[in-house]
Amino acid sequence: MHDFNFVNGELFCEEVPLQRIAAEAGTPVYIYSRRTLRDHYRGLKEAFSGLPHLICYSVKANSNLAVLSTLAGEGAGADIVSGGELYRALKVGMAAEKVVYAGIGKTAEEMAYALKSGILMFNVESTTELEALDRVAGEHGTKARIALRVNPDVDAQTHPYIATGLKEAKFGIGIDDALAVYEYAASLPNVEVAGVHQHIGSQITQVGPFRESLSIIGELLQRLQEKGIPVRYINIGGGFGIPYRQEDVPYPSDYARELEPILKESGCTVILEIGRMIVGNAGILLTKVLYRKSTGEKDFLVVDAAMNDLIRPSLYGSFHEITPVLQSEREDETVDVVGPVCESSDFLARDRALPHTEPGELLAVMSAGAYAFAMSSNYNSRRRAAEVMVDGDRFGVVREREAYEDLVRGERAWD
């Protein structure tokens, strides 16, 4: 599933020992395996090869240019949510005609940028956005291809912060209103109805919710046919979950096998907007233990990575496996792994059984390729970590560790 493995008691990424990367690039550092990225992308492609399809990598999961260029090289398109993500995708040569643009708050400026770039389509999330897009397209003398993001009101059974397919979510157009909004879209002069879109949540670990939502969307497609508004694309969103603690999750082939009949019947080209499943287990965060500390109540390992580097444990209570980079015979102990940030919520793991670890040792925080560096910040004026890409027996820094000057770029001490 990934290329981070122990060889003679030492953790490697592909053919490179992580110790070597730490020595050259310092810590904390994110490390990505190009081979894993490619394998995951190819696995998805292979699974859906029985259907006309397009895989649009969800840029928000990890937008590093080296990740994007690796996937662009494989033929991937992009699922974007901002002008900034479009800029990144185009910068690495991703084909604009493979870019789909979702999000509930696209500005007129972002719409114009995407239209001028010639993206495949906008996933429109409200009637007001539809009207704005029609206006902007008119001003630029062009037509905007669209899908409506339909909210099917299904429970994706994932963390509430990342469930998006229920009625109370801010996303999409309610399934009961969808037909009327399609009719309205079809009547607008500068909009071309091309598809239907859904995204029901992230880190979903069952196929069931997809089956349920797609059968609801299948009914909508039939009614659109009857109304003379046929669509050519069905975008099933992202959300395929990954194992964070070696749990069983469906493989791409499981999704494909179960969803193929419904998707085939639609007669549409299928779009997948996958982020986490491609990049999540293709990356780790490497951190160094600074201190051991005990309050009597608890034992702590203070490491040099913090919530500003990886916020998932603090924000969602997410579990990331942590392992020393060097294996040896030692007792387990129960510790909190915490960072230097001034917040009690700054932890990478709580009450975790880990082999006894001394200051100076390296720890690998696993499954940190998705929503990890991408959600990092400069909180506490901490410089963001370096990022490294590994390819076989070579590696390169693909984002430099920030310098102090980077922290104040654009600021002035105004008086």
Ligand code: LLP
């Ligand atoms: N399409 C849309 C419209 C999305 O909003 C998302 C993710 C995706 C596709 C990709 O989903 P994926 O295949 O990666 O599950 N920060 C959270 C995850 C937020 C997901 C946001 N939307 C986390 O760390 O778990």
